[in-house]
Amino acid sequence: MTNERITAAALLAMKQRQQRIAVLTCYDASFAQLLEAAGVEVLLVGDSLGMVLQGHDTTLPVTLDHMVYHSACVSRAAQRALVIADLPFLSFATPERALDAAARLLGEGGARMVKLEGGGRVIATVEHLTNFGVPVCAHLGLLPQSVHRLGGFRYQGKDSATAIRIEQDALALQAAGAQLLVLECVPAVLAATLSERLTIPVIGIGAGNRCDGQVLVLYDIVGATAQRPPRFSKNFLTGTGTLPAAIAAYVAAVKSGEFPGREQTLA
Ligand SMILES: Nc1nc(=O)c2c([nH]1)NC[C@@H]1CN(c3ccc(C(=O)N[C@@H](CCC(=O)O)C(=O)O)cc3)CN21
Numbered sequence: 001m002t003n004e005r006i007t008a009a010a011l012l013a014m015k016q017r018q019q020r021i022a023v024l025t026c027y028d029a030s031f032a033q034l035l036e037a038a039g040v041e042v043l044l045v046g047d048s049l050g051m052v053l054q055g056h057d058t059t060l061p062v063t064l065d066h067m068v069y070h071s072a073c074v075s076r077a078a079q080r081a082l083v084i085a086d087l088p089f090l091s092f093a094t095p096e097r098a099l100d101a102a103a104r105l106l107g108e109g110g111a112r113m114v115k116l117e118g119g120g121r122v123i124a125t126v127e128h129l130t131n132f133g134v135p136v137c138a139h140l141g142l143l144p145q146s147v148h149r150l151g152g153f154r155y156q157g158k159d160s161a162t163a164i165r166i167e168q169d170a171l172a173l174q175a176a177g178a179q180l181l182v183l184e185c186v187p188a189v190l191a192a193t194l195s196e197r198l199t200i201p202v203i204g205i206g207a208g209n210r211c212d213g214q215v216l217v218l219y220d221i222v223g224a225t226a227q228r229p230p231r232f233s234k235n236f237l238t239g240t241g242t243l244p245a246a247i248a249a250y251v252a253a254v255k256s257g258e259f260p261g262r263e264q265t266l267a
């Protein structure tokens with residue numbers, strides 16, 4: 001059991017048993033090994049690598065080649081954790097393009113699920129990917145690839161119209177075949193409602209602690225970011241002292257529901 005690869009079905013079983021899922025972003029083989037040893041269930045090769053590795057101020061310059069390269073680095077080391085790769089900006093603008101991009105992330109990159117940002121406009125794409133056997137993670141709330149349209153990295157769903165749209169999008173994405181949902185920067189009450197209403201696991205970031213799991217950017221939890229980290233993140237290296245202990249502390253705090261606490265939560 002413990003040595004079996006973690007699949008979407010295993011994450012669903014965790015949700016049903018009310019065991020919280022610990023997710024971190026990961027961009028290389030050395031950290032993949034450390035994260036897995038600390039009990040992280042899902043390694044997300046996020047396009048946040050454009051900001052934390054490449055030094056850009058948005059995720060938009062990240063290319064599919066970059067994502068394939070980092071997915072391969074992570075997948076080579078991951079034995080048990082589920083490796084999810086982000087579809088980068090505009091690589092999924094049509095269902096056909098998304099399938100081509102997913103073929104590279106799963107084929108050359110060794111990822112076992114792809115994640116794509118958005119609601120209504122990506123439903124047909126999620127159906128297309130799942131019809132061809134590509135596992136999909138959806139992503140709602142703050143969509144960093146839409147930063148220029150949103151006018152900044154801002155919380156979403158504070159007004160009831162947006163909250164209702166996010167809930168409808170989430171149900172439609174689940175119906176289209178998404179097996180996991182990342183909810184970024186939404187009020188805790190909205191994330192809690194969605195975690196209850198959806199059958200698939202909901203992974204929160206800046207979404208309160210009543211989600212089925214949590215994700216943070218790896219560099220933020222070890223205080224390795226050049227810019228001021230988002231206020232929903234937490235440095236776990238201070239107070240532990242080593243990378244393995246910091247990662248283990250994050251996993252323990254997610255599992256117990258202690259993270260995110262009040263300081264990291266928007267009511
Ligand atoms: N290092 C890092 N951490 C992240 O969590 C992260 C990335 N990079 N890059 C991709 C996206 C972008 N994200 C971000 C980036 C900034 C804020 C931010 O500064 N938020 C403000 C609140 C804005 C508001 O008032 O609504 C904050 O103070 O946290 C939030 C999410 C989350 N992701």
Ligand SMILES: CC(C)C(=O)C(=O)O
Pocket residue numbers: 025044045046047048049086182184205215216217
């Ligand atoms: C922050 C997570 C959810 C992400 O999409 C990324 O790291 O790119």
Ligand SMILES: [Mg+2]
Pocket residue numbers: 046047048059086144
């Ligand atoms: Mg991303």
